Amino acid sequence: MKILVCISHVPDTTSKINFTDNNTKFDTNGVQFVINPYDEFVLTRAMWFKEKQGASVTVVHVGNATTEPTLRKALAIGADNAIRVNAEAIDGLTVAKELAAVVKNGGFDLVLAGKESSDYNGQMVPGMLAALTDFNFVNAAVGLEIDGTSATVEREMDGGHETIATNLPLVIGGQKGIVEETDLRIPNMRGIMMARKKPLTVVEPVGNPIATSTKSFEKPSPKGAVKLVDESNIDELINLLHTEAKVI
């Protein structure tokens, strides 16, 4: 089995979000970038398939050279090799088209992605990639088993779960549950040393017109101060929720 894990490079979850250049650019000043949390879950699952089922694991990222430490981290966690598509990731559809070319050229049969990048929250790249490659697709996966070319996937839906039977080739949009948080791997010294020697191939983009782009950013408007109600005056809270906020 040849697995491709799609890695998105995002601000750490504690980052303060600011914009510069007249609110047209995300301010990366002081921001620490990490592997997208959802991608860590699927990468860890890929390691399991590598160790238990002899799969090979390639990680891929569409981005400029500044993102390479993120790919090196994925190699340190245990991926065999990495590919960086040398293009700015501006829009989901163009990223998916670049990834589709990588999938076709590399002959991958299982593509693991996160269900969402925690920066732009697009929730679109995995599904688009599946449609472009004509692979089967399960979104919001919380469990994945592979037996030969058959796959059993657990999907989260509103108010429950669904068990799905499908086959390789397959794209997964995964999240926590596909492995547990306690199973996530942190690179150790040996992994970091080995990662330096693993191949990181840079490929030039196919190039496609941009489908969507950000014209400007905005920050949420500052909130008014909280109205504190005394704990001995619950009636007042109920009254405020009813007459002022109109939510009960």
Place this chain on the structure above:
Amino acid sequence: MSVLVYASATDGKFKKSTFEVVSYGKKVATLLGTDLVAFTINADDASELQHYGAEKILSVYNEQLSVFNAKAYALSIEQAAKSNNANVVVIDSSADGLYIAPLLAVGLDAGYASNVIAVPETTDSFTVKRKAFSNKGFSNTVISTENKVIGLAKNSFGIYENEVAASVENFNVSLSGDDFGVQSTHVAKASGKVTIADADVVVSAGRGLKGPENWGMVEELAGVLGAATACSKPVSDLGWRPHSEHVGQTGKPVASNLYIAIGISGAIQHLAGVNASKVKVVINTDPEAPFFKAADYGIVGDAFEVVPQLISKLRDFKAQNS
């Protein structure tokens, strides 16, 4: 040219989120000076959509589509969009909607903006405002392709009645066996529980409640309010509550009208996932808890004293106001 809305039906019935996307679609169609087409699959009474402005309602009744299948549903919507020359398609942000939309975008070779919260600011360079950075920012996104897919964030636009005389037509889709490479073998749904995705009110509790045995009052409060229950991440990590209740940046997003947070400190990752709720109430013993800065109403107090009182007073209030 027209605007098409995918009006999803769950077990044949429309949810409020469906009426919201139809209301939104109507507004976009008006801005573009065109008609609104609503497309449904296996709905009991599709004509209901005319109350929200759909001039044309297309219904599919197809046995193959009786169980949700993202690819087959996406192809069906694509066929309806193409046969109606729709170049803007609007879809909701339910789990199913989020599953379908990227497939549909490729089918229509459309730019797709998800998490959209407003109608286009301009329609000549089609620009929509969307949530980004886990509710810590917004992006005014230009969709530059001819065809466009818009994913409307839940509870962001509202429901507007707009009675029109609609034509209701049956629509036939053509699907082949190849479109069903993904098969549902089992569905486990908690019945009778309000889901976080559908709830108008969410009652959420954190580590401040000390242990799983203390959740009785949380469930009771949720029961009085017809609310869904939720929890902070450590609470589900500790196994006090199921993972499906974990909300926040890495859990489920909450965009309810009212969010009540009990014994939750308000860490940045928690707030990121619940900030889209309209009104937030915090109950916490620590006046310095960061959540108070993000809340609309707050009580500094012990949950074990405040919550039981709140339950009994809300019961009285509900009895008087129903």
